Structures are given as structure tokens and as C-alpha cells.
Amino acid sequence: MGKSGAGKTSMRLLIFSNYTANDTRRLGATIDVEHSTVQFMGDLNLNIWDCGGQHKYLDNYLNEQKENIFGNVEVLIYVFDLETTNKDSEYMLYDECLHSLATYSRDAKVYCLVHKMDKIPDPEKKAQTVELYRQALAKRSDLFRPEVFGTSIWDQSLYHAWSQIVYKMVPNMATIEDHLNNFRRLADATEVALFERATFLVVCSASVDPSTALKKYMGVSQSIKTYRFTCGQLQLPFQSIEMRNKNYSLFIEPFTKSTYILVITTDPDIEPAVTKANINAARNHFVKLAD
């Protein structure tokens, strides 16, 4: 949900279809609601409703269509265009949406994305802007306690936010994460992450140094996603990568039915063949756990 031009369709196509940021320049306004279904982590069906943000549609959602739109919602993602000229009317619209959501889907989870962050080049100002939104929104939506992310289709921030969003939707993720941590220790790896097959979003990770890890996985995930699309177009389906240099060894391989695994080792004494054997040994265990 969000006003017209905020970037909803762009982000949907970036994450769930193989659009690049440049491709989105050609998009027109969304007519009414565009429904799509995405298979995620094997058997999780995400029904995504991209609600066109022009006035006539918004009025309709908040009146005649109220129950249809706001009933049975698991997650509401509200997109704010940070360049909006009229913040008050934006917030008013947001309040109305949450009000309807409270009526029909009290248990929904709400995320607010402050979008087009690329328009603010200065990192400090970026953080300030998101913080301002966070404070303003905290004052409004007492029932839902929304999480706020700054995002842009021009960098990894969008992947970051979406990874966090879907992470919470996958059942037993905490267990999988525990086991992934175990695997990392047993294999003497520095980093291990699981990518969801269809979207390449990072769904789970274990790292020696979690503070910088997520950013790295996002970067890797985005490069591979683009590359995999290229391979697919040439009928050369992408399978795996093994990379070694003086700093690290990296492996990306198909893992369970619905995931790829990324393993990075930095200890030069660990033979790549051993890491590969470890990945194969862990696969069966995770197949039982995850799929």
C-alpha cells in the first residue's frame, strides 16, 4: 500500500520477477489491485496484492472494498515516497489504512518502507530521515508497532528489508538457524547463509561476525540473482560457484529443494574438498528440517 508513484510495483518486480532497477523506469501506474502468487521456500504461497495508489483506487479500498482489501492480511507493507510534498495527507492516508486493518486483520504485521533513499546521498542524513519517520510512525500506530526500513531500488537496502520481512514469515526459521550455526562451527566456516531459490533473498545466516555479514550476503545475493537470470536466458541454467583467492574460499551450491547455500572459509588450511564434503554431508539433514 502507498501513494501512486511511491515505488510499490517497482520493488515487487525487482524482488519477485527479474526486473532491474532500470527496467522500472518504463512502468505505468498500477490499475486497481494486481494480484500475484509466489512460491516461497518450497510450500509457502505468498499472495501479493499490489494496490494501485491513485486517489480513485484508494478511496475505493477504504470504502466499498474495505473488507476485501483489509481482511485476511498477514503482512501490510506501506511504502512512503520520501520526496512526498504533502506529508500530512500521507500520514492521514496511512492512519486510515491501519484503522481498517485493525478492524479486519488485528494480527497483521506492519512494515513501513521509507523509499527512494538514493535521493539522499549523505549516509548521516539518510539515517536521520529514517529515524524521523520511525518516531512519527511510532506515535501513530500503537496497535501494530511497525518496523521501519529505508529502502531504494538502486542499492541493497531493498533486499535487506525484504529479507527481514520474509524471514519472519517462514515457520521454524529459528530452528533452522540453530542448525545452521552448528554446521558453521563444525565445518570451521566463517560465514554460512541460505538463499531462497526463487528470489535469492537471504532467509537465514550464521556468521563469525554478524555485524557486517548481512550486508555482504545481500551483495552476493544480488549479483547472483542478476547473473542467474542471464544464464537462464541463454539456456545455461546456473548451478554453482566455487571461488578461491588469497583471502577466502567461497562456495555457492544448490542445497535443499528450496534453498542455495553460501559457505565462506577464511582459514587457508581448510581444503576446498573438505568443505564440499561437509556441505554434502549436511544437505540430508537440512532437507529433513527445512522442506
Added chain:
Amino acid sequence: VLAHQRGSEKLAERRVLFMGLPRSGKSSILSVVFENAHPYQVISILPTQERVVYHMVTGIEIYDFPGIDDYAENQFSNAVDPSVYSGDTTALVYVVDSQGDIQGSLVTLFSVMRVAQAVNEQLPIHIFIHKVDGLSEELKQDIQQDIQQRVLKNMGYENLNSTFVYFHRTTIFDESVREALSRVVQRLVPRYQNLENLLNSFCTKSGLDKVFLFDVGTKIYLSMDSSPTEPQLYTFSCQTIDAMVDMTLVLLSDITGATEDDDDMTMQRTVVGLDSNTKIFIYHINSYLALFCVGSAQLFRQKSLLEFNCTKIAKAIRQMLPT
């Protein structure tokens, strides 16, 4: 990588000259290839006032000349000193805007050709039929045929030698411009014939399907084995290199001890598995050159043998190509 130059400064021995009408796309091509500019960034590029030089590995220099407006009238020799065309390691690239004034561009090309061939009859002249994005396949072919005919016919009239004239269709929106540039510089690389022989024997002896020697920064290939190349393979190689470089940069960004200009990429080996049959092996031989090998998955069962062969070839190449 680039520096502005006065017209009078001496040019390097191995050189590529970029010429063409103003706004034909010369500077755009060079900033996309050598400065990694995004094709959308060059829309507002300013006209070139003074000659600009780009340095390539192996001592090749690329010169971007200011657009030639009305050479014919200006007594062309005033604008460019004819000696720039001399030497057997010189190549000329003439950029024609396929969506612009083709007739005018060719008239200027002919006057450049006259001067150039008077100095150096064997000068390779590469005509880039540029900005072919957005044209239908049919129209592209028609335009190319039309230009080709006009150029060859005119050269016949004027008794010019057309043995060393080549045509390339290019656009900055795909890899065509890098591929065309690769063809241009290939013959300027020191000992190019030996280099090609070396890659040929490496390719057959290791049982590979194809080998390129890439300048990783520009994705120009300096050499390749002489087996036939599948049409999409070059583009795909570029995309593969891009993805791997992107990934490496992300990963190195916070590894302690890794420095930017250091030889972190040196000794990097990457295996990419495609369908169950094909694998790619990228072997960095120093911080900017890499062997790009395509082979069957079978071959990679004995990866250590392939790697051993690469080590030998890499050593030979390091000795052949000055850094």
C-alpha cells in the same frame, strides 16, 4: 586512466585513433569501456575539446579526437597532423552515428581516408556503425549494407585500398562495443601471433571448448584461441566477469588486510557450474589479466591438471606482455 592532451604531443607507438563527427558517440564509447560509466550516465556528456588519451594494458593507447566538423573545408591537415596515421601498430576507428547524418559522416570519412592512406596504405580502418540500439534487426542490416556499399564503392573510385577496412555494428547498451574494440586492439597486442598460438595449444591440449585472455577491467579480450566462437559467448563472458567481480568487491570490502589496489585478485580462481555439462574456469594471471576457459564438466574431474596447465600458460603470458 585518462589525460587531456594537446594536439602537438607525440602519440604512443601502439595506438588506436577514435574519429568521427561531433556527437557520433566516441567519448561515450570510451567512457563506458574505460571508466565503467553507465550507458545512461553519458547522455549529458560534453563535447570533446582536446584530444583525450586512455591507457590500456600492454602499452596500447586509445586517443579520443575532438569531433571533426567540416574537415573538408577546414583543410583537414590543419586539424590533425597526418603523421598520427603512420606505423604498423596503429589502427583507426571511425564512428558513424547510424541514426544521424550518415551522408555527412561518410564525406568526412572519405577525406580522412585520403589523408590516412597517403601516409599508411595498410592502416586498419574500423568503421563503427554506432547507436544501433532501438533499430529493428532488418533496419540494422539495411543501414550496414548501405554504408558498406557506399564506402567500398567510393574507395574504388578513388583508387584506395579496401583490404583493411572492417565494419562493426555497435551500441553502448550491450557488449557489442567491447567486442568491436577487442577486434581492433587484438592485432596491436605485442606478439599477438605467438599469443594466439599459445592459447590454441592450451585449448586443444587441455580439451577446452574456448579460451579468452581478458583485460578484466575493460572486459576487452586481448586474444583468444582460433576455434569458432558461439555468437552469444562473448556477451556471456562479460556478464560472468561482471558478476564475479561484483561479488569479490562485496566480499573483500571488509576483510582485514585486503587493500584495493593490492593484488587481491591475483591468484583468484573461480569455477562456475552451468547446466550439468558446462563449466567455466576463470584464472587470474595478474591483477588485471585473466584466462577465461569454457569446457565440459567432465574436464573438471581433473581440475588440478587444468589448473596446472593454467599456471604454465600464465607464466608464459606474464613474460610475453609487458605490464
